[in-house]
Amino acid sequence: xxxxxxxxxxxxxxxxxxxxxxxxxxxxxxxxxxxxxxxxxxxxxxxxxxxxxxxxxxxxxxxxxxxxxxxxxxxxxxxxxxxxxxxxxxxxxxxxxxxxxxxxxxxxxxxxx
Numbered sequence: 787x788x789x790x791x792x793x794x795x796x797x798x799x800x801x802x803x804x805x806x807x808x809x810x811x812x813x814x815x816x817x818x819x820x821x822x823x824x825x826x827x828x829x830x831x832x833x834x835x836x837x838x839x840x841x842x843x844x845x846x847x848x849x850x851x852x853x854x855x856x857x858x859x860x861x862x863x864x865x866x867x868x869x870x871x872x873x874x875x876x877x878x879x880x881x882x883x884x885x886x887x888x889x890x891x892x893x894x895x896x897x898x899x
Contacts, residue, residue, distance in 0.1 A: 814880055827866050
């Protein structure tokens with residue numbers, strides 16, 4: 787089993803990614819990424835109250851997105867990134883397959899995977 791994904795937890799790190807990172811969005815997901823000097827990829831997932839007022843639904847979306855990005859980010863790559871994944875309100879009605887296609891296409895656009 788691969789190691790756990792490191793989280794971007796500090797507010798200043800998240801602000802840096804929003805300020806300096808490259809962005810790519812589609813109808814259900816947005817991705818922002820910037821290179822880091824660490825030895826691994828770090829990520830965080832943002833699912834706001836606009837997506838759903840219910841914490842159960844927001845957490846379900848977070849779990850699905852973590853499951854999708856885990857194999858991609860745990861690959862041994864030379865280029866390491868700080869990544870923020872932003873769930874947009876239409877994601878609530880999408881299936882897992884649609885989420886996976888969206889994330890992989892956005893990662894390819896940003897040359898993360």
